[in-house]
Amino acid sequence: MISYNSKSRPICLNIKKELEKNGYKVWIDFESIYGSSLEAMANAIETSFCVLMCITENYKESNFCRLEAEYCVQKNCPFVPLILQKGYRPNGWLGIILGTRIFIDFTKYDFEKAMFEVNRNLTLIKYNLNKTKIEIDKTDQIESMKNSTLVNNDEWNFEINWNEKQVEDWLRKVQIDQNITKDLIPCNGQVLNQLYMILKWNPEFYYQSLKTSSADSIKSLKNLAIFTNELKKLFEKQ
Known part of the structure; x- marks a missing residue:
């Protein structure tokens, strides 16, 4: 509004x-x-x-x-x-x-720069609102799993709770180009989830931010596309 x-x-x-x-x-x-x-x-x-x-x-x-x-x-x-x-x-x-x-x-500031800040603030607000909802949903889901004798404990390990080592293992597993990972790590599952939220709610800001902050390391659109695709698969499967 x-x-x-x-x-x-x-x-x-x-x-x-x-x-x-x-x-x-x-x-x-x-x-x-x-x-x-x-x-x-x-x-x-x-x-x-x-x-x-x-x-x-x-x-x-x-x-x-x-x-x-x-x-x-x-x-x-x-x-x-x-x-x-x-x-x-x-x-x-x-x-x-x-x-x-x-x-x-x-x-x-000029209009374009001011709007960039507006979009950045909206993205963060939307991320925080969705983060709260995700945490509530995860808590309910975990409690449901704990009450079921058919659920393996490994299913409780949601990606958003990954530590830095688990994130590095995932990056190696999906073969993300090292030119991207060297600027991304160290990071945990919450950072990955925040990147995904930015991608979901404001893709223009997502791509612009990656290119701005990692202009020297992201050498090809292909590498960025691969990383983005794996990021979406990681969180959209839930």
Whole structure:
């Protein structure tokens, strides 16, 4: 969901378009000059995994924007503050809500770089939400296994709980090119799972990050494709 004041509509629509290019479904109130129904606003917040708060002085002075922001906090919905007004720093009720959160300043960076940070934050938020769900599901599954006399103890060893040695053994087993593994290890199963989550929820960011951080070591698209394929097989089989 994008929470904004109508005077920021042009840049907010551009943000919406960029997010949709990355596969996100975005709720935005096109009639915000009069305000949508409270029911529609509440439903948007309750069904969104994150709210982007587009911060300006007009946002702070808007009673409707205040309702959105306060309801977002009340429902414990993750949110990311985006500064859209040069030099503006929130105070009053908005300053209290935002606290010490790190802003993404669209007036300080060019649009492309700012959107890169938005996508990075959304990916991390979505990963953390899914990590919590996975941990709950794994706990239930393990308890079910423990109560069954037909289950082998080896089945309790989920890949997400692998230690560094188990990850290295897996990389050798599936024959991942050493130009990739030398930058990847040491890492454990949780790191591998985080890579998979980034691949799943934001593939563009996944490929861009690998190429950026490992430009010298990933020498061919083939090596990257092999690693990505094995990573997907590792976690999607569950």
